[in-house]
Amino acid sequence: MDHLFEKVAYLKGLADGLNIKESSKEGKLLMSFIDTLEDFADAIVELSDEQNDLSEYVEALDEDLMDVEDEIFEEDEDEDYDDEDIDFAEVECPYCSEEIYVDEDLLDGEDELEVECPKCHRTITVMEEEHYHDGCCGHHHDEYDDEIDQED
Incomplete structure (x- = not known):
C-alpha cells in the first residue's frame, strides 16, 4: 500500500x-x-x-x-455401530419388484407395518417375514406360494 x-x-x-x-x-x-x-x-x-x-x-x-x-x-x-447388530427383513414390492429392507425391530410387537416403496411410492403392508399389499391380488403371497408348492 x-x-x-x-x-x-x-x-x-x-x-x-x-x-x-x-x-x-x-x-x-x-x-x-x-x-x-x-x-x-x-x-x-x-x-x-x-x-x-x-x-x-x-x-x-x-x-x-x-x-x-x-x-x-x-x-x-x-460409539460402536455394528451393522450386524441390526436385522433386516427383506420384502419385495409386488408392484415394481424393488427389494425393500425393513428393520425387524420395527416389526416386533406389531401385527403389521405399512411402508412406502421408495421406487414406486405405493404402500406395502409388511408382517413378520411375510407381506400383504393393498389392491393388487388380495391374497397373502407366502400362503399362496405354499399352496402352489403343495399342489405340485
Whole structure:
C-alpha cells in the first residue's frame, strides 16, 4: 500500500515543480485532486488493515470450529455401530419388484407395518417375514406360494 502514498507524493512534487499556485483556479483544482487521492489512499490502507484483521479472526474461528467438530464427531466415532447388530427383513414390492429392507425391530410387537416403496411410492403392508399389499391380488403371497408348492 506504500506505493499509493508514493504516487500521491510524486503528484504533489510535480505540482510544486510546475510552480502551480494554489491561489489560482487550476491550482485549487489540482491540489483538491491530490488531497482527495491521498484520502483514498488512507481509506484503502485502513480497509486493507481491517480486512487482514477479519481474515485472522475468521481463521481463528475456523480452527475453534474444527476443534468443536472433532470433539463432537469423535464421540460418534467412539460409539460402536455394528451393522450386524441390526436385522433386516427383506420384502419385495409386488408392484415394481424393488427389494425393500425393513428393520425387524420395527416389526416386533406389531401385527403389521405399512411402508412406502421408495421406487414406486405405493404402500406395502409388511408382517413378520411375510407381506400383504393393498389392491393388487388380495391374497397373502407366502400362503399362496405354499399352496402352489403343495399342489405340485
